[in-house]
Amino acid sequence: MKGFTTSEIGDKFSLRASATGALFFQDVVVPADNLLPGTSVGIKAPLSCLTQARYGITWGVIGAAQACLDEALRYTQTRILFKRPLAANQAIQIRLAEMARRITTAQLLSLQLGRLKDAGRMKPAQVSVAKWHNCRIAIDIARDARDMLGGSGISAEYVPIRHAMNLESVITYEGTETVHQLVVGRALTGINAF
Numbered sequence: 001m002k003g004f005t006t007s008e009i010g011d012k013f014s015l016r017a018s019a020t021g022a023l024f025f026q027d028v029v030v031p032a033d034n035l036l037p038g039t040s041v042g043i044k045a046p047l048s049c050l051t052q053a054r055y056g057i058t059w060g061v062i063g064a065a066q067a068c069l070d071e072a073l074r075y076t077q078t079r080i081l082f083k084r085p086l087a088a089n090q091a092i093q094i095r096l097a098e099m100a101r102r103i104t105t106a107q108l109l110s111l112q113l114g115r116l117k118d119a120g121r122m123k124p125a126q127v128s129v130a131k132w133h134n135c136r137i138a139i140d141i142a143r144d145a146r147d148m149l150g151g152s153g154i155s156a157e158y159v160p161i162r163h164a165m166n167l168e169s170v171i172t173y174e175g176t177e178t179v180h181q182l183v184v185g186r187a188l189t190g191i192n193a194f
């Protein structure tokens with residue numbers, strides 16, 4: 001359409017396998033034929049798509065967190081320091097256990113959200129809780145796993161650094177963490193703080 005242009009955003013440290021572009025709509029005229037059909041009115045219809053996409057994200061980031069825990073487990077069980085595996089240290093086991101606790105909590109949150117979705121009762125504020133929570137635990141786990149790998153953790157040979165970098169995007173897109181916190185705050189107080 002006249003006035004619509006795109007430009008690719010290069011030099012990204014995050015989601016490098018996916019093309020990210022800027023979309024410009026300079027004085028674009030949208031014909032009536034292109035209006036969304038049926039009962040969709042205003043911004044509500046496209047926003048409802050975001051609710052579905054955010055639900056999907058709550059599951060996707062769990063996968064990233066699980067991959068990081070797997071790597072941290074493998075690494076700490078095979079890395080020998082002072083004649084014993086790194087995983088033999090209480091401080092390491094507590095961190096691994098913390099990861100498992102957070103992943104399990106995230107799984108239960110998404111599972112319950114899925115049940116509500118199936119029943120047609122899933123509310124946007126509930127999706128905000130899960131998007132916020134699951135992205136937060138995933139990025140924290142990825143960063144912690146990277147740290148537990150020591151210097152090796154900065155290498156692409158291991159998954160945590162890649163997941164940590166990608167999760168920087170995921171915690172930002174489809175609503176930043178702060179915006180989801182504000183959605184939950186509004187649901188609790190009835191006051192819009194945006």
Ligand SMILES: Cc1cc2nc3c(=O)[nH]c(=O)nc-3n(C[C@H](O)[C@H](O)[C@H](O)COP(=O)(O)OP(=O)(O)OC[C@H]3O[C@@H](n4cnc5c(N)ncnc54)[C@H](O)[C@@H]3O)c2cc1C
Pocket residue numbers: 014015020169172173174175176177178179193194
């Ligand atoms: C890799 C990638 C892919 C993307 N893909 C898409 C896509 O496919 N489609 C699409 O539409 N968008 C996409 N985005 C854009 C993404 O949704 C936005 O970057 C995101 O919503 C944040 O908006 P913003 O960048 O304008 O930041 P801003 O809105 O400028 O926010 C900047 C900071 O201010 C905070 N902030 C904003 N408002 C408030 C407030 N009221 N109170 C307190 N703090 C506030 C935010 O939390 C953030 O920390 C993508 C982004 C990335 C990184």
